[in-house]
Amino acid sequence: MSDLVLLIVTGLGLGALYFIAASGLSLIYGLMGVLNFAHGAFITAGAYAAWLTMGALPAGWPVVLRLLVGVLVAVCVGAVVGRVVEVVLIRPLYRHHIQQVLVTVGLSLAGVAAAQGIWGSDPRAVESPAWIGGTTDMLGARLPDDRFVYVLVAGVLFVGLLALLHLTRLGLVIRAGVENRTMVEALGIDVHRTFTVVFALGGAAAALAGALYSQYAGAVSPAQGGSLLIYAFIVVVIGGMGSLTGTAVAAVAVGLVQQLANYYAATGVGDLSVVLLLALVLLLRPTSLKGATA
Amino acid sequence: MTAQQPESRGAAVSAPVLELDDVHVRYGGSHILQGVSFEVAATGVTALLGRNGVGKTTTLKAIIGLAPRSGRIMLRGSEIQTMATSRIVRSGIGYVPEDREVFGGLTVDENLRLVAPDQGADAPVVGRLFPDLVTRRGQRAGTLSGGQQQMVSLARVLLRENALLLVDEPTKGLAPKLVTEVADVLAEVARTRPVLLVEQNLPLVRRIADRVVVLDAGAVVHRGAAADLVADVDLTRELLGVSMRREGAA
Numbered sequence: 181m182s183d184l185v186l187l188i189v190t191g192l193g194l195g196a197l198y199f200i201a202a203s204g205l206s207l208i209y210g211l212m213g214v215l216n217f218a219h220g221a222f223i224t225a226g227a228y229a230a231w232l233t234m235g236a237l238p239a240g241w242p243v244v245l246r247l248l249v250g251v252l253v254a255v256c257v258g259a260v261v262g263r264v265v266e267v268v269l270i271r272p273l274y275r276h277h278i279q280q281v282l283v284t285v286g287l288s289l290a291g292v293a294a295a296q297g298i299w300g301s302d303p304r305a306v307e308s309p310a311w312i313g314g315t316t317d318m319l320g321a322r323l324p325d326d327r328f329v330y331v332l333v334a335g336v337l338f339v340g341l342l343a344l345l346h347l348t349r350l351g352l353v354i355r356a357g358v359e360n361r362t363m364v365e366a367l368g369i370d371v372h373r374t375f376t377v378v379f380a381l382g383g384a385a386a387a388l389a390g391a392l393y394s395q396y397a398g399a400v401s402p403a404q405g406g407s408l409l410i411y412a413f414i415v416v417v418i419g420g421m422g423s424l425t426g427t428a429v430a431a432v433a434v435g436l437v438q439q440l441a442n443y444y445a446a447t448g449v450g451d452l453s454v455v456l457l458l459a460l461v462l463l464l465r466p467t468s469l470k471g472a473t474a
Numbered sequence: 475m476t477a478q479q480p481e482s483r484g485a486a487v488s489a490p491v492l493e494l495d496d497v498h499v500r501y502g503g504s505h506i507l508q509g510v511s512f513e514v515a516a517t518g519v520t521a522l523l524g525r526n527g528v529g530k531t532t533t534l535k536a537i538i539g540l541a542p543r544s545g546r547i548m549l550r551g552s553e554i555q556t557m558a559t560s561r562i563v564r565s566g567i568g569y570v571p572e573d574r575e576v577f578g579g580l581t582v583d584e585n586l587r588l589v590a591p592d593q594g595a596d597a598p599v600v601g602r603l604f605p606d607l608v609t610r611r612g613q614r615a616g617t618l619s620g621g622q623q624q625m626v627s628l629a630r631v632l633l634r635e636n637a638l639l640l641v642d643e644p645t646k647g648l649a650p651k652l653v654t655e656v657a658d659v660l661a662e663v664a665r666t667r668p669v670l671l672v673e674q675n676l677p678l679v680r681r682i683a684d685r686v687v688v689l690d691a692g693a694v695v696h697r698g699a700a701a702d703l704v705a706d707v708d709l710t711r712e713l714l715g716v717s718m719r720r721e722g723a724a
Contacts, residue, residue: 365563367588
């Protein structure tokens with residue numbers, strides 16, 4: 181029983197990281213039709229931004245304060261990078277999907293190469309507050325505290341994004357744009373301005389995922405973003421491009437399946453089971469779990 | 475092209491609200507519009523007619539910027555052919571597309587608030603022309619009937635002070651009773667602003683249109699008064715391939 185509780189909590193924590201990484205990807209594709217392979221570079225940028233910020237702050241500051249500032253800076257960096265990428269690289273290529281893929285793949289590769297060139301290929305250890313590495317006894321299990329942080333952040337992000345989508349005009353335009361971008365323009369709404377905001381939001385969420393994932397892994401490395409991006413893509417495909425709720429459900433499912441399979445089958449089977457889950461959903465529900473409803 | 479007919483009803487005495495001059499649209503290797511030129515009067519309904527596939531919907535899309543086009547398009551004397559769609563719409567053209575294209579996942583009120591953020595279903599024009607929408611304001615537009623969706627689509631463009639409305643086959647696929655309702659709304663709307671209407675339903679055209687422009691193979695082949703065209707059985711058959719005697723009522 182305690183094993184199951186542990187697996188569920190760790191699975192939820194992993195799913196929370198997947199959701200944070202995938203939420204921006206889902207909105208970007210749902211609204212703009214852009215398959216953003218550079219999302220992994222945004223994740224990596226966030227991880228390095230947080231790490232560099234923490235290192236640059238006075239060592240006398242509490243680690244938790246430096247982490248909070250680092251995460252905040254990472255989110256800002258992600259938003260700026262997302263905005264710049266949309267304006268400079270994506271905007272000239274709307275309706276040119278192949279070129280978009282090539283540009284975002286190129287940017288992703290360039291991002292990894294740049295990080296390797298500047299900071300090297302080896303993982304760099306990140307500082308963590310002592311309590312993040314600690315555990316909490318609950319229902320007979322010793323549960324890692326960091327998973328609660330990831331779940332809490334993902335929950336806040338989920339609620340925040342839902343509020344943005346359902347309580348603001350920007351959200352209304354995004355939801356309409358996910359359904360029919362052309363018709364949004366035909367109602368006199370400058371959808372390109374919305375694209376920029378969504379790309380910045382996606383970049384910020386990706387950077388947040390990167391900063392938290394570096395805490396999960398205990399280090400930053402150039403390839404970190406790419407590996408998290410693979411799961412983010414799987415989550416988005418299962419949950420439905422543009423569907424925030426679908427993305428959340430899929431992220432939890434992927435995290436739990438991965439953890440349970442790794443424990444009850446064999447180490448490494450978790451990744452395979454995630455791919456099987458993806459295949460199963462695509463076979464049974466080709467339109468994904470939630471279609472394209474935000 | 476047939477001889478131009480004198481305009482017997484609602485003749486354009488003021489400057490036209492919209493002018494198309496040698497407008498071409500090409501999709502891939504297809505030359506859809508081949509130098510379309512006509513004017514839309516500043517009052518009443520101008521019907522754009524023609525057989526299926528002659529370029530009527532493409533003409534509306536070219537005006538609104540949803541089709542790649544060349545040539546000159548003037549709205550109230552200002553060129554708009556280089557503008558983005560959203561800017562053209564904000565310049566004063568409302569567009570009701572074929573097949574309504576309401577946002578099915580949004581409520582009726584949300585569909586309307588996209589255009590009028592502060593009013594939505596509370597706008598006076600909605601209550602006056604579409605009272606059914608007010609009572610269904612919280613219903614998802616995707617669950618409405620075809621006629622109700624058409625009303626949402628029409629209401630959206632009436633929430634803005636447009637200089638011209640482009641309305642593409644508003645009665646397509648609707649039951650006869652709903653066709654009459656849509657016709658009533660269009661007739662009411664056309665009293666206050668000009669409408670360029672694409673329509674296959676000739677009785678509806680006869681009832682509400684003042685002028686007609688007929689396209690064939692991507693070019694204008696006839697312009698004139700609507701009443702004259704629909705009264706001329708032979709000309710109607712020649713240009714549109716249909717006879718008024720076989721058409722239903724609007």
